[in-house]
Amino acid sequence: MDKVTVLGAGTMGHGIAQLYAQAGFQVSLYDINNDILKNALTRITNNLNLLTKYNNLTINKDKVLHQISITTNLEDAVLNSHFIIEAVSENLSIKFDLFQKLEEIVDEKTIIASNTSTFSIQQLSEGLQHKDRLIITHFFNPAHLVPLVEVVKGPNTPKELIDETVEMLKQIGKQPVVLKKDVPGLIANRLQAALVREAFYLLDEGVADARDIDLAITAGPGFRWAFIGPLETADFGGLDIWKSVVENLAPHLSKEETIPSSINEKIEIGQLGTKAGNGIFQYNGDDEIQKRIRERDKQFIRLGQIKNSN
Ligand SMILES: NC(=O)c1ccc[n+]([C@@H]2O[C@H](COP(=O)([O-])OP(=O)(O)OC[C@H]3O[C@@H](n4cnc5c(N)ncnc54)[C@H](O)[C@@H]3O)[C@@H](O)[C@H]2O)c1
Structure with a gap:
């Protein structure tokens, strides 16, 4: 080989x-x-x-x-x-x-x-x-x-x-x-960044706490996305419906180009995420972080099995 x-x-x-x-x-x-x-x-x-x-x-x-x-x-x-x-x-x-x-x-x-x-x-x-x-x-x-x-x-x-x-x-x-064209962020990170920008905007606006904002994705659109992408989702929902969604919602979505204040505040106190012990969420020492990473990987392995069995 x-x-x-x-x-x-x-x-x-x-x-x-x-x-x-x-x-x-x-x-x-x-x-x-x-x-x-x-x-x-x-x-x-x-x-x-x-x-x-x-x-x-x-x-x-x-x-x-x-x-x-x-x-x-x-x-x-x-x-x-x-x-x-x-x-x-x-x-x-x-x-x-x-x-x-x-x-x-x-x-x-x-x-x-x-x-x-x-x-x-x-x-x-x-x-x-x-x-x-x-x-x-x-x-x-x-x-x-x-x-x-x-x-x-x-x-x-x-x-x-x-x-x-x-x-x-x-x-x-x-x-x-x-990719047919070379664009900054390629496809997946552009899509992800658009969503993360909105997530931090909602957090900074106090619409919900961090755990619930994450849950709104993992139990909602994220549940579908492992199998049905955003464009096919639009087809399933109906393009007329999505026309209204974009028309009514686009003016209210974040167009922020500066760094969200909750990121800056955390960085200032050294809370960079799991690599620093704490971040948006608080972790109870390295043991808990390693456990969470193992748990994440276990779920990814299971999801991979489900996707491969299709
Ligand atoms: N971390 C991510 O989530 C992620 C995702 C996708 C792509 N990337 C990209 O992958 C690349 C690596 O990122 P990473 O997160 O693994 O970084 P990392 O810091 O974990 O690893 C980089 C490694 O490169 C080594 N290194 C530095 N200079 C070197 C040299 N001259 N020769 C050989 N090794 C050298 C370092 O010792 C280190 O082990 C970057 O281009 C990054 O943008 C990262």
Whole structure:
């Protein structure tokens, strides 16, 4: 089976490496930080344990782990690899520096797929001599569980390169969506950001408390969205109804371009969310946070099973 290389072993990189290994690829996982690499293997082991516990599929944990090698040596990482996934920190100069080193050691046909959340393919490709080899494959966190991968091509990306990427993504169990245009935030984060803006607006306006605003989504539209997207929902509701919804509601929706005050206030006191112990919600120490993350992943595994059984 082919070898792939994942650069960056943090939140996204470790999950992406796991996915390719689960699908039978040899994976070289590279990072500049050896502790992060070791931690990535621990995280992958924990992910696999949870998958084995809650998924009917049998996963040979030892085999998956055996297929992942970790390294801080870039040349070793990319040796004999035709497909490289870049998941290093979201910093353009770090990415450019890495691209430059890569182009010195890989042949010009090697595909580089960036997992960037915010840089356009045009911005990213400025860091490369062979620009047409670069694409974006944007995974979602937790990468080993969320099926979507958005794929962005450049103006001259060969069709075969996209076809090959889409095929590989399907092989690792993903549902790729290839964008026809490169737009900031791609599709999913634009939709998500529009909703999150409104959620914070409702919170800041005191319409309901945070728990109830979240419940209004998870028990309402969110319940449907795993199977029926917003456009099909409009069809089911009737486009005449949605005409009225937009007409009557659009003037009242948030068009705010500044950061919601509840975000700023929390940041000021260091409450950045689970990584800082508290955020919009209060958590009772790291044990509770880890428990909540395991619970979240368990539910995602179950949802994935339901979706796959269709
Ligand atoms: N976290 C998310 O929810 C999410 C979702 C989708 C996409 N992304 C994108 O994925 C990429 C990685 O994000 P993350 O959340 O995993 O970040 P992270 O901070 O968890 O991990 C980044 C890793 O890159 C490593 N690194 C930094 N410089 C490096 C270099 N020169 N060579 C090799 N490794 C280097 C760091 O040591 C770290 O382990 C970013 O482009 C981000 O925008 C993140």
